[in-house]
Amino acid sequence: MKNLYTVFLCLFTVFVINAQERYLTKSGQITFFSESPLENIEAKNNQVLSIVDASKKQMAISILMKSFMFEKALMQEHFNENYVESDKYPKATFRGKILNFETISNTESKVQVKGKITIHGVTKELTVETLAKKKDDAIYMKGSFFITLSDFGVEIPSVVEKNIAKQIKISFNFNHQPFKK
Amino acid sequence: MKKILTFTFLTLFSYHLAAQDDLLDLLDAETPETENVVTATFKGTRIVNGHSVENRKNKELEFIIAHRFGAINTGIEDLFGLDISNIRFSFEYGLSDNLTAGLSRASVEKTYEGFLKYSLLKQKTGANSFPVAVSLFGSIAAKSQKAIPGFERSFVESLFYTAQVLIAKKINSSLSFQLTPTYVHRNLTAIFDDPHDIFALGIGTRVKLNKRVSLNAEYFPQFDKLKSIDATNSLAFGIDIETGGHVFQIILANSRRMVEKAFITETTGDFFGGDIHLGFNLSRTF
Numbered sequence: 001m002k003n004l005y006t007v008f009l010c011l012f013t014v015f016v017i018n019a020q021e022r023y024l025t026k027s028g029q030i031t032f033f034s035e036s037p038l039e040n041i042e043a044k045n046n047q048v049l050s051i052v053d054a055s056k057k058q059m060a061i062s063i064l065m066k067s068f069m070f071e072k073a074l075m076q077e078h079f080n081e082n083y084v085e086s087d088k089y090p091k092a093t094f095r096g097k098i099l100n101f102e103t104i105s106n107t108e109s110k111v112q113v114k115g116k117i118t119i120h121g122v123t124k125e126l127t128v129e130t131l132a133k134k135k136d137d138a139i140y141m142k143g144s145f146f147i148t149l150s151d152f153g154v155e156i157p158s159v160v161e162k163n164i165a166k167q168i169k170i171s172f173n174f175n176h177q178p179f180k181k
Numbered sequence: 182m183k184k185i186l187t188f189t190f191l192t193l194f195s196y197h198l199a200a201q202d203d204l205l206d207l208l209d210a211e212t213p214e215t216e217n218v219v220t221a222t223f224k225g226t227r228i229v230n231g232h233s234v235e236n237r238k239n240k241e242l243e244f245i246i247a248h249r250f251g252a253i254n255t256g257i258e259d260l261f262g263l264d265i266s267n268i269r270f271s272f273e274y275g276l277s278d279n280l281t282a283g284l285s286r287a288s289v290e291k292t293y294e295g296f297l298k299y300s301l302l303k304q305k306t307g308a309n310s311f312p313v314a315v316s317l318f319g320s321i322a323a324k325s326q327k328a329i330p331g332f333e334r335s336f337v338e339s340l341f342y343t344a345q346v347l348i349a350k351k352i353n354s355s356l357s358f359q360l361t362p363t364y365v366h367r368n369l370t371a372i373f374d375d376p377h378d379i380f381a382l383g384i385g386t387r388v389k390l391n392k393r394v395s396l397n398a399e400y401f402p403q404f405d406k407l408k409s410i411d412a413t414n415s416l417a418f419g420i421d422i423e424t425g426g427h428v429f430q431i432i433l434a435n436s437r438r439m440v441e442k443a444f445i446t447e448t449t450g451d452f453f454g455g456d457i458h459l460g461f462n463l464s465r466t467f
Contacts, residue, residue: 024211047215049208049211060203060207060208062205062209064215066217074238077220
């Protein structure tokens with residue numbers, strides 16, 4: 001009987017430890033924008049998964065490349081087939097730490113998110129300034145940054161050099177809700 | 182003391198079992214299974230001469246200029262066939278994501294052609310997976326060349342109909358296959374022994390050499406042939422080079438014809454006997 005108590009106590013302790021504060025969204029938005037003399041290209045993804053672990057001040061993002069929607073179907077096909085090679089590299093991911101997590105309040109403030117981003121199978125260190133707030137038990141994070149395509153091994157053939165920007169602007173908007181599991 | 186040890190051990194052990202330390206693994210587990218439509222089974226709307234399962238998307242206009250030259254084995258006098266050139270212009274428009282309409286004019290027999298292609302089923306992976314893509318193709322070709330005196334024909338007698346079921350499978354990102362059961366009907370035959378109806382089974386494939394270049398092949402064995410012209414089966418090889426909105430196809434074929442009824446049933450060349458025609462398709466999508 002005593003042993004049984006011990007087991008229960010242990011499980012309870014574990015439960016308490018595991019009741020970490022996690023916040024998740026499955027409908028995060030990421031937009032990328034390429035501005036060039038010949039044409040502007042924009043694509044939106046509204047099915048981005050993002051999670052914030054408040055106890056560890058960590059966050060992770062998972063992006064399905066095929067969920068980026070373009071204005072022109074042919075652009076979308078070329079994006080997946082020729083540029084990011086979605087069959088080979090179906091996802092882009094990010095994992096990192098929210099550096100000044102304690103400062104997040106119910107009014108928008110700047111925090112730094114530092115971590116590793118993987119696109120097209122290539123991983124880079126990255127620090128992104130993010131506007132964050134915590135309100136009604138949800139964590140909101142949004143911001144934008146630039147990436148250089150050649151850093152991630154995405155080649156642009158010379159014939160379309162003038163159609164695609166070398167630096168792509170990535171914007172994100174996540175609305176994390178409490179996540180229990 | 183023993184109790185404390187047991188406690189510590191069990192706690193650590195259970196914690197280890199329950200913890201999902203990696204947030205990305207957790208996201209993987211939370212990712213809903215999505216329906217994934219397989220795209221780009223072929224680069225272009227043609228494999229070589231014949232249609233591929235691909236359609237133009239809604240409101241996209243594709244303009245195709247195609248040339249086929251004379252046979253290489255005509256030798257230096259015709260500059261290996263380059264002196265003789267057939268041309269075909271084609272405008273193809275996406276009425277919806279699944280329905281494409283086309284109008285074309287080919288120089289041989291001054292043929293006008295109209296077609297509809299409908300994408301019936303998509304190849305899918307993930308949720309609701311489906312193994313193949315299926316499109317339906319139908320065309321009417323009208324020969325407008327003036328008849329030789331004594332062989333006058335009515336408009337209806339100048340018409341040819343083609344119906345195809347295109348069944349394609351993208352095996353992986355570099356390998357695709359297509360089976361194309363084909364039916365060709367001609368209202369008027371040259372001689373009494375020629376069949377009005379010809380069935381053929383097209384076989385096509387694409388092998389991607391790199392991101393923008395692929396090697397295509399296509400063969401159309403017929404179950405019945407025209408007797409009046411000693412017909413052979415159409416065999417063609419092509420290289421697709423894609424740059425942005427353009428697809429450029431360089432072709433070697435035993436046929437100089439580009440309309441379905443013509444290259445499938447009216448080919449007379451023997452590919453391995455040297456009756457090889459150089460050609461190209463240049464496609465621009467707006």
